[in-house]
Amino acid sequence: MKTTMHLERAGPQSASARPSIFRLGLIVSVVAAIAAVAIRALVDVPAVVILVPVVVIGFALSWHATGQAPEDREP
Numbered sequence: 001m002k003t004t005m006h007l008e009r010a011g012p013q014s015a016s017a018r019p020s021i022f023r024l025g026l027i028v029s030v031v032a033a034i035a036a037v038a039i040r041a042l043v044d045v046p047a048v049v050i051l052v053p054v055v056v057i058g059f060a061l062s063w064h065a066t067g068q069a070p071e072d073r074e075p
Contacts, residue, residue: 021065028058 032054
């Protein structure tokens with residue numbers, strides 16, 4: 001059995017999008033770290049309560065920034 005995989009390569013926009021994606025990741029990480037320290041100082045919450053929203057928001061932002069998110073299309 002022979003399997004063939006076809007990779008779809010992004011156009012020239014992918015090279016210019018990389019710095020903004022790294023910047024987005026850095027911003028999300030710094031904001032999450034500051035929020036985690038502030039929340040832990042004010043309220044005694046488990047780390048998971050902070051971690052899960054950060055992961056979900058970071059994934060959603062990176063998914064949107066790389067153009068993977070489906071765009072709204074009118075029928």
